[in-house]
Amino acid sequence: MTRCLDESDIVMVEEGFTTKDVLENLLLEVDQTGNREPFFVADLEEVVKKHLRLLKALPRIKPFYALKCNRSKGVVQTLAGLGAGFSCANKTEMALVKSVGVPAERIICASPCKQLSLIKYAASQGVQLMTFDNEVELGKVARSHPSARMLLCLATDDSRSSTHLSIKFGATLKTCRHLLETAKEMKVEVVGISFHLGSSCPDPQIFTQSIADARLVFEMGAEVGYKMHLLDIGGGFPAFEESRGRFEETSAVVNSALDLYFPEGCGVEIMAELGRYYVDSAFTLAVNIVAKKEVTLDQVSSEDEDPGGKKSFVYHLNDGVYGSFGSVIFNNACPIPILHQKPSPDQRLHSSSFWGPTGDGLDRLAEGVDLPELHVGDWLVFENMGAYAVPPSASLSSGPPARIHYAMSRVAWEAVQLLWGKLLHTEEEEEEGRESACTPLSCGWEITDSLCAAPVFAPASIM
Template sequence: MSDRAVKFLEETQPATPCLVVDLDVVERKYLGLTQNLPLSEVFYAVKANPAPEILGRLAKLGASFDTASAGEIRSVLAHGVPGERISFGNTIKKASDIAWAHAQGVRLYAFDSEAELEKIAAHAPGAQVFCRILVEAEGALWPLNRKFGCVPDMAAALLAKAATLGLEPHGISFHVGSQQLDTNQWDRPISHAKAIFDKLAASGIELKMVDLGGGFPASYTTGTVGIEAYGQSIMEAMTKHFGNRLPRIIVEPGRYMVGDAGVLEAEVVLISQKSYSAEDRHWVYLDIGRFGGLAETEGEAIRYRIEPSRQIDGNSRPVVLAGPTCDSADILYDKAKYEMPVNLKIGDRVRIFSTGAYTTTYSAVNFNGFEPLKAYYI
């Protein structure tokens, strides 16, 4: 967590809601990952937080970048990052964006279908391509197991076809789910990757890369182990299946890199009840909700640590936490059994920790007339 961000909030008292991101925490996370997975290349997942301040700090540290759109590629290129340090990792791309990225020197492209592969062949001739495979994502708080990827047999066939289309079949990728709490979840997809390597090698095609995706967690209310445990487990799985002939290894951290760097401060707008029953929980409405940047509270899967900004003595009570908009879906936590002090008052401020990832980017532009989430980078 960032003491500097809390100090900034206490000394500056900016208007709420606002997010403060400590760039030193981002740097420490990057260095921790490179120390514990020293054989891997770090491609920061830009979608987690594309702030120029973050991209600039990581670019100076030598990071590479996983991008989802032409817009993200432009943002990375603006910091002098060459195209060879950029992966176009979205498996759903416009043909015009593929052609533009190729012209900028981007050589590495993801796909998971025959149609996408053919687009890449037509608009990025000679590019390196890698196929994303389906993963169950057990143990992840935010699974990613439906929209992206194909079964391993299809991946092998498509990579073989890539060679006939003039592309370079480069490797396999997968993602074990965001906020993955089980360090062993990389083992099975790594075994699938090795099987695809072997199958293609038998037909004369040598794959060179395994993209392990992201999944490394931020420190929310649920317990997590350190990055050391993830590095050890992943490298054990890699050597178990690939032996001493390790391929190129890529990781795509996003949430892990920036989540814990952010502290969000919000104001209590209203405290109310729905009946006069003493058993009825109080509703605490904040000036930020699901449409203001806290979209990942959907399903109450991501549970942020939330505390009053001032010391409030006395007991706590169960509450429902909700946002300020005129939308019935704008409820943050109903079933997660959050508690707030009985003496919490309207106008008090609360701090929401580990909010550096997927908050500013999820913040609506003008929903209900509320301004986008303001962010400070220190």
């Protein structure tokens, strides 16, 4: 049975409070205790709003959250309570979603190249939905999980995305028929097609081409003898709040393409695997300066040199790329520090570079940033830190992972509880073989009765 996040795990705030307000209160407490370890403020209300916005903009799509982006338990429990599915790439992620009561029907094992132990573990947990893009993977699944239901992963044009997944994942159109024929020979059931455009795809028209390609492969599958009925359009949706207009544009393009190539009533269910979209803007990180030195001009790059004589400083923080700044390596992110204490306008600016706590040359966070002179003990704040920034355990940063403080308004909390209660009621009715009858919520939010049922997703292909 799905278990929602407990109220005791959340900082309850008044409606209208911002992450900055919560951060300020926490920093006041830190100053009193002297504990200057890094920490996150995670706005779970932002995650809930993103979920509802997605369901409203893309009503045919059943969202699956990609845990590889951020596996913090608060996010997982919140989305589980809202009825989202989960995309897992390893045993740890699968065990986490199972531990909060997510049924196997709402889990996809999404890596096209899986270790044999993962395939066997998925089989033992009743997880049937998996992806593949090569013959070797088909052979492993045929031997170790013959009841699996497979999605053929297509290569896409992700040349303008921030990550290029098609370099290593995805089958080309030229190889799809051969793979489908091979799957048929091995008696592996193929139930649909998947693709993934990479993080924050800047051109929504690429979705149109990818959906059109998927239609061609559906037709190939029919010729081979498969009746496929599941399309996974992956991720690539804009993540930041300021890109909301681009999200609406992308949604409109996706809806139009689906109506053209997979019209409603054609018997094909649509799902998506979203990670960054849900969490990037929801997490804010606070770190502390632990060391500082002034460097001479021959120690910095020529682009930092200033004939006017401004100084250059190197600062070391108590978190780095092997901890909460992993996105610097994984996604070529360029984190921008925000000063906790607002400087006076007459303070002179100096060239500043920021490094993590290790001695590794890769542990570089930002450089050439013009800021006033800072001091050991000062706090820096980094926004939009939810994607690929929350490490699961202690790492090379020589300390435990940054603590996460979850925050949500009372109105949002009540909305989540109502949605979770309806999901629980739906699950119980489904177990008893009765039809669910949802009613509108009355919690002050724009939530309709269609939203309470839409996220509950058990593809017919694996039931």
